[in-house]
Amino acid sequence: MRVQKISLLAVAVAAGLSLTACGSSDNNSGGGDSSSPSGAASDTSGTQGSGGSTGSTGSTGSTGSGATGSTGQNGGQSSGAHGPTGSGRASGAGCTTAHLSFSTSGGMGEGELIVNMKNTGSANCTLHGFPGVDLKSKDGTVSASRSKLTAPTVTLQPGAETRFTLHYPPNNSGGSGETFTQLVVTPPNETHSTTLSAGINVPVTDGSGPGITVDPVGTGK
Numbered sequence: 001m002r003v004q005k006i007s008l009l010a011v012a013v014a015a016g017l018s019l020t021a022c023g024s025s026d027n028n029s030g031g032g033d034s035s036s037p038s039g040a041a042s043d044t045s046g047t048q049g050s051g052g053s054t055g056s057t058g059s060t061g062s063t064g065s066g067a068t069g070s071t072g073q074n075g076g077q078s079s080g081a082h083g084p085t086g087s088g089r090a091s092g093a094g095c096t097t098a099h100l101s102f103s104t105s106g107g108m109g110e111g112e113l114i115v116n117m118k119n120t121g122s123a124n125c126t127l128h129g130f131p132g133v134d135l136k137s138k139d140g141t142v143s144a145s146r147s148k149l150t151a152p153t154v155t156l157q158p159g160a161e162t163r164f165t166l167h168y169p170p171n172n173s174g175g176s177g178e179t180f181t182q183l184v185v186t187p188p189n190e191t192h193s194t195t196l197s198a199g200i201n202v203p204v205t206d207g208s209g210p211g212i213t214v215d216p217v218g219t220g221k
Contacts, residue, residue, distance in 0.1 A: 129188030151216035
């Protein structure tokens with residue numbers, strides 16, 4: 001009986017040891033699994049580190065955004081700066097042929113023709129200098145020479161007029177002379193011209209007599 005009890009006790013102890021060994025194996029296996037979350041935590045720490053970098057990047061983005069805002073403000077200032085420039089240009093730009101209407105009238109004396117120019121635009125414009133004037137007849141074209149007068153600067157408000165005077169030798173020779181039926185007028189500093197009807201009769205000369213001259217815009221009555 002004693003021997004049997006000892007045998008049973010030995011079996012029980014062996015079983016207990018076996019169970020303890022299994023439990024240890026399970027715990028070790030579970031410990032291996034818990035090392036994975038630790039690794040993941042490390043990764044999370046790394047991710048947080050990345051997140052920190054991302055936070056820095058976010059700050060940089062914010063700075064970029066601020067810079068963009070500044071640029072936008074500068075752009076606005078530029079825009080504002082362009083505003084006055086635009087309005088200054090509109091109020092003082094050179095008068096263009098497209099925004100001028102033309103008419104003619106008799107001058108103060110014989111041998112003078114007044115050419116009137118009216119600002120038909122919606123803003124002020126300026127004229128400074130001599131116009132180009134070509135006189136056309138059936139026989140050809142003659143260009144008017146510039147007089148010796150000094151050219152003023154003329155600012156025309158919308159609807160306002162200015163003028164220039166064309167001087168030519170009247171035909172008192174008794175002959176038929178030469179008749180110019182058209183004037184091709186180009187405003188100062190312009191490349192586009194307009195054609196006006198005319199009836200200017202000058203004597204036929206050998207070139208030794210007075211020629212045809214034009215005054216600058218804004219001179220004379």
